[in-house]
Amino acid sequence: MRVVLAGGGTAGHIEPALALADALRQIDPTIGITCLGTDRGLETRLVPARGYDLQLVPAVPLPRAITPQLLAVPGRLAGAINAATGILDKVGADVLVGFGGYVATPAYLAARRRGIPIVVHEANPRPGLANRLGARLTDHVFTGHPDTALPGAVCIGIPLRRQVVDxxxxxxxxxxxxxxxxxxxxxxxxxxxxxxxxxxxxxxxxxxxxxxxxxxxxxxxxxxxxxxxxxxxxxxxxxxxxxxxxxxxxxxxxxxxxxxxxxxxxxxxxxxxxxxxxxxxxxxxxxxxxxxxxxxxxxxxxxxxxxxxxxxxxxxxxxxxxxxxxxxxxxxxxxxxxxMGRKDADVTLARKVLEIAAR
Missing domain, CATH: 3.40.50.2000 (Glycogen Phosphorylase B;)
Incomplete structure (x- = not known):
């Protein structure tokens, strides 16, 4: 099994991805895990420190308003999608799990291009642009907040470090x-x-x-x-x-x-x-x-x-x-x-990911 995790920029995107990675390895130590990130986020420090493979794709910030910067987005996004596609091909990805951030948009589109199952996890009550896009490309959407407005989403909580919750x-x-x-x-x-x-x-x-x-x-x-x-x-x-x-x-x-x-x-x-x-x-x-x-x-x-x-x-x-x-x-x-706490979201999401990939 080869799982690719896409979430970068802030600890709020990276830590749930790493908690899921730990839970997957706990279930099956032979699972191959690759994290996608960019060179401008905390993932460059946090992911290697936890012992996981990190592959970088170009960061493509998406402007939230119509500005001249918007004209540069399609070309830069195409390059990032190609880079993400190459990584998915290289590792032989069976499933992609996205947590949002700059890297998630090209990762979702690359997985869609290759027909790889997509899983989306949104931690916040107001989803970002990347996860709003990702949720349109899959039926497998999970959230950390019960009021998150994503169609068909299931609230499971946020995957957390076992070091903390145990x-x-x-x-x-x-x-x-x-x-x-x-x-x-x-x-x-x-x-x-x-x-x-x-x-x-x-x-x-x-x-x-x-x-x-x-x-x-x-x-x-x-x-x-x-x-x-x-x-x-x-x-x-x-x-x-x-x-x-x-x-x-x-x-x-x-x-x-x-x-x-x-x-x-x-x-x-x-x-x-x-x-x-x-x-x-x-x-x-x-x-x-x-x-x-x-x-x-x-x-x-x-x-x-x-x-x-x-x-x-x-x-x-x-x-x-x-x-x-x-x-x-x-x-x-x-x-x-x-x-109010949830301690089991990492294991719950890991089992869902393996079930989706196995189909």
Whole structure:
């Protein structure tokens, strides 16, 4: 069996593809897996690091409005489709699974050209252009959100890393806090802004650092690999640990009592899968999908939501600091978050893919 996975650009496209790859290999270690990507996305680092073959095709960004750039798209897209077709032929693909992003459009069209079965997975409530196209080329469409508007789609959740969903957050807590240089008995706030970080979240949390420390709250703050900090909080207790990037997000989750973060689809899926409540700060621009991601969790009592413009050090101290000192309330929110989580989407999608390919 040869499976080709197409999803690149952001971790939100790549991580579900890699989780599916892991699940496929768990079912059958002999399955051949090739990931398609472009040279401008995180896949150039994440895919090889997980031990999977990565083949690159030219990136073809599609403008969302009629502009002069649109005239260059057909020629560039034809080249990307030819490149994707060549890779499908070379590996002898039995099925193509697309997760969206720049690489998915030429991959879907190449698979259609060769008569290879297509499977589409859309993580977000508002599908991107690539997956809207892919869904027109196949009957096999799966989503991570029940309200995603794709015809004939079946909601199965988002494939997640087993390293995250299989951990026992509470039994790992002391070990995880020690791993990051944190104390075992302090209320702990985890701050991050997705795979690239978020400046507004970084600024609000750092500005609140002295007050958080005075309130007895320790912080693990992942600022993002491309972000810098003008002035770090001085050493002291409780700890305020700043890291550019964390490869072991399972340990970061296990160390935390509460999270301050964006509400990307992957973030929401992982936090609910491990039962970790969060204060979600939806991205203030884009199509509004981050608000839709977090809304059901907040309505169920598994988190809070604050507008990006309203996130200030004062808000953090007024809302989050008291919550961190209320373990009973946090425990109720943990249970509510856990009830919203899905842990089995990787295995469910893997079995569907193998069934479709076998036909």
């Amino acid at each position: 951990m026992d957050r509470f039994s790992l807590g002391d070990k995880a806090r020690s791993y990051f240089g944190l104390e075992s008995d302090r209320p702990t706030l985890l701050v991050f802004g997705g795979s690239q970080g978020a400046r507004s979240i970084n600024k609000a949390a750092l500005d609140a650092a002295p007050a958080l420390r005075a309130a007895g709250v320790q912080v693990l703050h992942v600022i993002g690999p491309k972000n810098t900090v003008e002035q770090e909080p001085p050493p002291g207790d409780p700890q305020y640990v700043i890291l550019p990037y964390v490869d072991r997000m399972d340990l970061a989750y296990a160390a935390a009592d509460l999270v301050l973060c964006r509400s990307g689809a992957m973030t929401c899926a992982e936090l609910t899968a491990v039962g970790l409540p969060a204060a979600y700060v939806p991205l203030p621009h884009g199509n509004g999908e981050q608000r839709l991601n977090a809304q059901p969790i907040v309505q169920a009592g598994g988190g809070l939501m604050v507008e990006d413009a309203d996130l200030t050090p004062e808000w953090i101290m007024r809302v989050l600091a008291p919550l961190l000192h209320n373990p009973e309330k946090v425990a109720v929110m943990c249970e509510a978050a856990l009830q």
